[in-house]
Amino acid sequence: xxxxxxxxxxxxxxxxxxxxxxxxxxxxxxxxxxxxxxxxxxxxxxxxxxxxxxxxxxxxxxxxxxxxxxxxxxxxxxxxxxxxxxxxxxxxxxxxxxxxxxxxxxxxxxxxxxxxxxxxxxxxxxxxxxxxxxxxxxxxxxxxxxxxxxxxxxxxxxx
Numbered sequence: 832x833x834x835x836x837x838x839x840x841x842x843x844x845x846x847x848x849x850x851x852x853x854x855x856x857x858x859x860x861x862x863x864x865x866x867x868x869x870x871x872x873x874x875x876x877x878x879x880x881x882x883x884x885x886x887x888x889x890x891x892x893x894x895x896x897x898x899x900x901x902x903x904x905x906x907x908x909x910x911x912x913x914x915x916x917x918x919x920x921x922x923x924x925x926x927x928x929x930x931x932x933x934x935x936x937x938x939x940x941x942x943x944x945x946x947x948x949x950x951x952x953x954x955x956x957x958x959x960x961x962x963x964x965x966x967x968x969x970x971x972x973x974x975x976x977x978x979x980x981x982x983x984x985x986x987x988x989x990x
Contacts, residue, residue, distance in 0.1 A: 837861065912968050915959065915985040917978045921952030925974045933974075935985075939967045947985055950978065965989040 844852050844863050853862040917923070925933040925948050934946050941947065941961040950957045969986040972978055 912986045912988050913963055913965070914971075914983040915947060915961065915987060917950055917959070917980060917982045917984055919950055919952045919957060920980050921950040921957070921978060923972045923974065923976050923978045923984065924949040924951060924956075925970070935967050935970075937967050937970055941965060941967060941987065948972075959984065961987065963987060963989050 840852075840854070840861065841863065851862070851864040853860070855861075925935075927934070927949070934948055935941060942964050943961055945961045946958045947961055947967075948959050950959055965987040967985055968988045971983045971985060978984065
C-alpha cells in the first residue's frame, strides 16, 4: 500500500463512522480501530518505514488524521487552526434535519455567524456558529453523537 492509499483509507474510515476496519492485500495488513474518542492505527511490519511513519502512529486524534496533509495537527500549538468547541452538553447534529445536507463539510469556506451544526440539549436545538472566517479543516465529531462541554467540534483554518 502506498502512503496515499493509507491516507485515503484513514479519511474514509473517519468519515464513515465505523468502529473497526481491517484490510489485507498482497501480504500487507492494516487494522484501524476507534476506541472511545481516540482512534488507534496499527500497520503490519510488511509496510515500508515511510508508510509506518505516516499512518501507524497510535492514538492520533481524528483531527490530525483528517488534516494529514498539513504538517501540524489541528489545534496543536503552531498549527494556526482554531478549534470550535461545544458550549454545552448535548447531542451533535451536522444537518438541520435527518436526510438534509450538512451545514458544512471539510473544505467549505465559512464566515462569522454562519451555522456549523446543532447541539440538542434538553429538547432545545442550539445552533453553533463560526466565530471567525476561514475554511473547515476537520470535522471532529460524528453525527448523532453526544458531546461534552468544551469538546472540540471543528477545526477552522482562518483566512
